[in-house]
Amino acid sequence: MADEGRTTVLVVDDAAAGRYAMGAVLRRAGHSVVPVASAGEALAELDERLRSGALPDLALVDVGLPDMSGFELCRRLKAQPPTAALPVVHFSAAAIAPGDRCQGLDAGGEAYLTVPAEPEEIQAVVRAAVRGARMRNGAEALVRRLTLLSETIVDVQAARTLGELAAAAAEGAARLTRSPAAVFVLGEDGELYSGTSRARARTTLPDAGAHDAVGRLIRRLTAADPRTHDTVVPAPLWPAGFFRPGVCEDARLVLARTEGGTPVCVALPLSGTHATPTDTAGLVSRLAQATALAAQPLLMYQVERHVALTLQHSFLPKQVPEFPGLEVVVRYVPASRQTEIGGDFYAAVSTRGGVLTAVGDVVGHSLEAATVMVEIRHALRAFAVEEADPGVLAARLDQMLQHYHPDVTATVCLALVEPRSGRLRVANAGHIPPLVVHEAGNAEYVKASGPLLGLGLDRPEPTETTLWPTDRLLMVTDGLIETRGIDLSVSMEHLRTAAADAPLGTVALCDTLLHCFGRDRDDDIAMLALRLRLG
Template sequence: MNKRMFRSWDTTVLVVDDVEANRCAMGAVLSRAGHRVVPLASASATLVELDARLRAGALPDAAVLDVGLPDMDGFELCRRLKAHPGIAPMPVVHFSAAAVTPHDRSRGLDAGAEAYLTVPVEPEEIQAVVRAVLRGAKLRHESAARAGRLSRLAEATATLYEASCPQELADAAAAAAMLLTSGPVTGFVFGTDALLHAGGAARPDQAAETPALAVLLRRAMAGRSGVRSVLAPAPLWPPQLFGPEGARLVLARCHADQPPVCLAVPARLPYGQETETLLSRLAQSLAVAAESLRTHAEERHIALTLQRSFLPQRAPRLPGADIALRYVPASSRAEIGGDFYTALSTPAGLLVGVGDVVGHSLDAATVMVELRHALRAYATDQHEPAALVRLLDRMLQLYHPEATATLCLALIDPATGAARIANAGHLPPLLLPGSGGASYIETRGPLLGLGLRHPPSTRLQLGPSDGLLMVTDGLIERRGTDLEVSLEHLRRAAAEAPSATEALCDTLLERFGDDPEDDVALLALRLGADRSAAVPM
């Protein structure tokens, strides 16, 4: 449909009638009302004309059709026009001097026509009917356009929350705003480091202009929250962005103590009230997304700091075994989880384990710390892995009833190689024989925190140079890949990796740990490599 405002002096109307005198009379009435008239004599000529005008982007604003055309009646012609998605918005008025019964008028309206005129008719009525159908078409066009803009706003708002960093958010905001304005937009978002990130087609030079713009944006929102629209004229606004006229800034923030976000558009471009309203709503959504991103980054930093502070970064020296430990946080796009490892020297042997609190963020890291401390405390008197698992299960039920965790514990006597293993919902440990190869140890049990019965420890005899590998699922789990397939990939990789524990961990992280979606914890142990004094963790 044409985007003109349907003013009578700026509209084109087709008049289709096989009788020349009738075409001239109807055309004269409409011309006097200020419409441009295109006279046509047949349905086939009408279809050809409309096809050409549609391809040229100049569709008429209305069509007035005689019902009794020689090659196709006006009803069928109207049905064909309304069946074409590009032509259907054009209003149609039927007229006839012969088909004048209520049934005829009903056929016309059922075919899709907006009105039906019975000839003879007064010129004023013809002009009024055409004005009415043009007015209705204009309202439908404006409603469809408004619905489209609101739909684009909703889609744009959704894309904001997919951004994983301030730069992505600024780019997404600029792209979304350009859908609303059909013009250049620059989006500005402050990062947690107080640096200003610019997104969009026109970006300021980071070294020369961004610091000054950061000061301008903060001052424009000084003491305010919500949304504010201001004009930033030259020389306050760099001429490289939008030209010498300056910019219109739509700023927003949720709280006065937070840095603002901004959508900048050229000051010279005339935006209507509706577009300004949509930009304001988008800026509000941008402010919420930016605050959510900052909160996530801050919480992730706290959780990662907490997690690292309670997980020693170097392996302990335990008697009769060589141990390597690794912890790799999830990628910056993911939340920190509750992965942990432990290695203790007890009177009954070496107690080693790897666990994972289900969930992410600061809560998971906090529960992880409590689990690890509880394990160390219980291990002063109790060394049997299955008994320790039952104690930790009760601890979670009592103090964190909403939390669950997985854990694999192994108690190993380096002198004899006797091992006992308890598994609470965790990935099975890998046995790494000194002669080479790798196989999973069959040991199972329910998650911690569910209050279910845990089976006795699995007993195993290790050789002098045999090893164990324990990992959390973040190392191998990937979307779209079956866990059994991933476990087999890990088994093969461990069998082919160097036998030394440090080299083994490095090899596995290089193979599987690139940009992990979840935290990764590894513990590799091999007997007989070091019998020096222990340093408990």
């Protein structure tokens, strides 16, 4: 709306002289006047103005209109959401009894004028009605924006990654300001995480060079002033097209910091914000601070995830040692950046009774899971110096977990292979059993099962079978195939079918299965494949 002295008044009066007189009084006071002669014309005028987004600030309505009473017109306006907030002042030279005034107020009118009236009275009533409506509308708009802010903060706090957080905050900023918005978080690793409001994201977004430029700009601003602040970046310094494709415009940046000092920035086009800065500055600042608060645990998790990945990469070499008479191939794929790190592992060690291979998974997703994984792997290697039997080793690992980590459980499958004879002994502790893939194009799981490690339950004897020179033995963690909502037995059957159809060779087998199942998984993947080496 315009300022209080420059309002647009819709004057509804069937008498031309009345419209002229009322219009003259209002125009002398600086108001714009839209005169109409009937309720039907008023409704048509308002409908046209609704389409253009330029409703009048007030309707001055004669009670005695020819097509419907001014009271009925007021009721219709108040019953329709687009015009419900339009203030209505009734006036009449004939209907001047107290009951008429009450009827006007009951219909939803803000005031009632008896005409003829002094120009000062008319102007005062118009000012008061407009001022009251603006105060009500302002309060209602503030409540709506506060509700939007609360909803956005809930979405921001529910984000699982910095990318999700930035996108949720950008969408909320766009709803608060009714303009395009972008949010940026500078990660601990120096990477810029960004999100844009959905309407903007549906078009072509700026390239990596523009994002790099924004990252450098935010670093300079936060280095110069570490406090939370609101600043304007002129168009020449802000990449063109960030808010609207092909448009070069000034940017308003609202900056906040996490407790660790990581910058969080809410960016808006200065010229395109429909709400005034005084209306939204505080709310956008609160959104930036809430986003920084929600970013803190995600940033801490990033550090923890980096440590966990470093542990796993350190203790899970891409290649295992050469074993006489045996070819062993391993693969490890960490979960995508959107999920937590787990405790998946593989191992292959030489023992007195043959080559012992293992694939396992510590239950849980955390740095602790990765740490326990390292301990299990070290313990297995230490135990295997004197003991080769997979059943005994499973029992010892079980005892180790109970003693040092009583609240942790793990799954593991141990397979002892004698390269010369192909003899295979398998002890399984709650894990997916090994899959034997035959050259003839079929595959079958070794029938081996047992309780998880860490529960202290009795363990069955290892399963014994023979691995032929044309067979391949595949051991995987459930991260390769487990999908939420799908029974694991169904996924295992899919794996069996895919393995049977895979090309010959251990490398081809692993690569084929990773291609089929291993993309964008929610869990880590550990895989080990082996076969007897001919000759």
